Amino acid sequence: MLDPRRFRQDPEAIAEALKLRGFELDLATYHDLEDARHKLQTDVETLQHERNVKSKHIGVAKQRGEDIEPLVAEVGDLGARLDELSGEFHRVQEELHDFLLHIPNLPDASVPPGESEEENEELRVWGDRPVFDFEPRDHVEIAGTSLDFEASVRISGSRFSVLKGELAKLHRCLIQFMLDVHIAEHGYEELYVPFIVNRETMTATGQLPKFEDDMFFVRGEIDRFLIPTAEVPITNMVRDQILDASELPIRYVSHTPCFRRESGSHGKDTRGLIRVHQFEKVELVQITHPDASWEALEALTNHAETILRRLDLPYRAVVLCGGDLGFAAAKTIDLEVWLPGFNRYREVSSCSNFVDFQARRAQARFRPNPTARTEFVHTLNGSGLAIGRTLLAILENNQQEDGTVRLPEALVPYMGVEVLRF
RNA sequence: GGAGAGGUGGCCGAGUGGUUGAAGGCGCUCCCCUGCUAAGGGAGUAUGGGCAGAAACCCAUCGAGGGUUCGAAUCCCUCCCUCUCCGCCA
Numbered sequence: 001m002l003d004p005r006r007f008r009q010d011p012e013a014i015a016e017a018l019k020l021r022g023f024e025l026d027l028a029t030y031h032d033l034e035d036a037r038h039k040l041q042t043d044v045e046t047l048q049h050e051r052n053v054k055s056k057h058i059g060v061a062k063q064r065g066e067d068i069e070p071l072v073a074e075v076g077d078l079g080a081r082l083d084e085l086s087g088e089f090h091r092v093q094e095e096l097h098d099f100l101l102h103i104p105n106l107p108d109a110s111v112p113p114g115e116s117e118e119e120n121e122e123l124r125v126w127g128d129r130p131v132f133d134f135e136p137r138d139h140v141e142i143a144g145t146s147l148d149f150e151a152s153v154r155i156s157g158s159r160f161s162v163l164k165g166e167l168a169k170l171h172r173c174l175i176q177f178m179l180d181v182h183i184a185e186h187g188y189e190e191l192y193v194p195f196i197v198n199r200e201t202m203t204a205t206g207q208l209p210k211f212e213d214d215m216f217f218v219r220g221e222i223d224r225f226l227i228p229t230a231e232v233p234i235t236n237m238v239r240d241q242i243l244d245a246s247e248l249p250i251r252y253v254s255h256t257p258c259f260r261r262e263s264g265s266h267g268k269d270t271r272g273l274i275r276v277h278q279f280e281k282v283e284l285v286q287i288t289h290p291d292a293s294w295e296a297l298e299a300l301t302n303h304a305e306t307i308l309r310r311l312d313l314p315y316r317a318v319v320l321c322g323g324d325l326g327f328a329a330a331k332t333i334d335l336e337v338w339l340p341g342f343n344r345y346r347e348v349s350s351c352s353n354f355v356d357f358q359a360r361r362a363q364a365r366f367r368p369n370p371t372a373r374t375e376f377v378h379t380l381n382g383s384g385l386a387i388g389r390t391l392l393a394i395l396e397n398n399q400q401e402d403g404t405v406r407l408p409e410a411l412v413p414y415m416g417v418e419v420l421r422f
Numbered sequence: 423g424g425a426g427a428g429g430u431g432g433c434c435g436a437g438u439g440g441u442u443g444a445a446g447g448c449g450c451u452c453c454c455c456u457g458c459u460a461a462g463g464g465a466g467u468a469u470g471g472g473c474a475g476a477a478a479c480c481c482a483u484c485g486a487g488g489g490u491u492c493g494a495a496u497c498c499c500u501c502c503c504u505c506u507c508c509g510c511c512a
Contacts, residue, residue: 005473005474006474008473008474009474038472041471041472041481042472044481045471045472045480045481045482046480046481048480048481048482049480049481051492051493052480052481052493054492054493055440055491055492055493056440056441056493057441057492058440058492058493059439059440059441059492059493060440060441062440063440068492071492072492073492074492075492075493076492078492079491079492221501221502222501222502242432242468242469244432363469363470365469367432369451370450370451370467371450371451371452371466371467374469
């Protein structure tokens with residue numbers, strides 16, 4: 001959520017800034033709501049004050065043993081008027097709050113203009129794309145029967161996967177490898193978290209209220225959702241907390257499954273492991289001091305890149321343009337791995353700084369020093385990395401003519417072999 | 423799933439209808455005292471909002487939401503959560 005004060009001060013400037021991401025702010029509605037809110041709040045608080053004062057008089061009079069009837073009569077229909085006005089006030093306040101919850105974060109000044117991923121800006125390219133003296137296959141062909149979509153369709157439907165044997169093991173080893181690096185070398189603390197979360201949690205990180213249709217809903221006594229990313233439970237570790245400045249930065253890493261409806265992507269990426277309803281991810285989250293978040297974004301991105309480099313996977317880093325930026329992000333750097341089977345780069349990690357946008361929704365604060373007022377922390381996250389896509393990148397980049405796959409050195413100790421045969 | 427007990431500030435904890443945003447303690451901040459250490463004395467110390475900030479003033483908040491009342495931390499209802507015992511279970 002954006003700062004309501006900043007909003008009040010200069011809504012036009014906010015509208016202008018949001019244009020970069022292609023968001024048209026409804027200023028007329030905003031002004032109507034804000035004006036109504038202001039008037040109602042003043043009126044309601046005046047009436048409440050009046051009621052409080054009179055009630056106190058009654059209390060004092062009663063204690064003295066005086067007749068309180070005239071005083072009670074004096075209060076008259078104050079309660080009724082107050083009920084009516086405060087009802088209206090709360091309706092407007094809620095409407096305004098809901099309006100603000102649907103507004104995306106402001107793009108950082110360094111975010112390039114643009115409408116779609118076509119206009120993302122390439123930051124750097126790493127590694128040599130493999131050259132094959134045969135026609136490279138895609139991961140579905142390479143994995144053969146180890147990737148059993150016939151089974152996953154029977155079990156669940158389209159956009160799920162069943163991995164078998166060595167392929168399933170490689171999947172597990174990738175998770176282990178990534179966790180090991182981030183914990184031992186990058187200073188992250190590992191978390192095990194719930195995969196089913198409540199509405200408040202989903203609202204704090206920005207998935208709700210706007211993107212409810214993209215989420216898997218779990219029916220029950222209270223509304224719950226399957227997490228679309230570990231960012232959701234991890235960032236909510238600090239929801240409603242007042243941290244001590246000395247606790248920052250907090251670095252968490254967690255491996256979780258991620259569940260996505262992919263509702264708007266019918267017919268897109270239907271082959272293989274690229275876009276599925278359930279996939280695994282090792283996620284990095286940082287909670288930082290507001291002054292430290294941009295530096296932290298660089299560090300976090302580098303932590304994710306380290307995994308790609310250790311796995312000898314050619315990749316590039318791109319800055320997302322305004323139009324491609326996610327709802328809650330102020331700036332995002334995507335890491336895209338080269339996929340020979342598709343002859344293109346595909347996203348394996350998305351590293352974002354949300355500045356205080358999520359923190360404000362989550363009421364995640366810290367105290368700069370023992371006597372100071374609280375301030376919102378900054379939150380960041382990035383995949384380190386998406387497991388399924390990394391897995392297929394390894395298959396496709398390291399395939400050999402005979403259909404075997406040579407493992408990157410970093411994985412050999414985990415797998416116990418150097419070459420996989422499917 | 424059954425029975426019971428609870429949810430109050432950073433923490434512990436008092437408070438069953440009236441100047442209670444909340445006693446007391448711990449912790450923390452500042453000051454004083456003390457030749458180190460230990461200890462002592464004083465003052466301060468919730469969050470958000472009205473309102474960019476400061477002061478003053480005002481409003482809201484005692485798990486959440488409703489209700490009763492002139493007035494609710496306190497009474498009533500619904501929900502959520504925690505703990506104890508029993509049952510069940512990996």
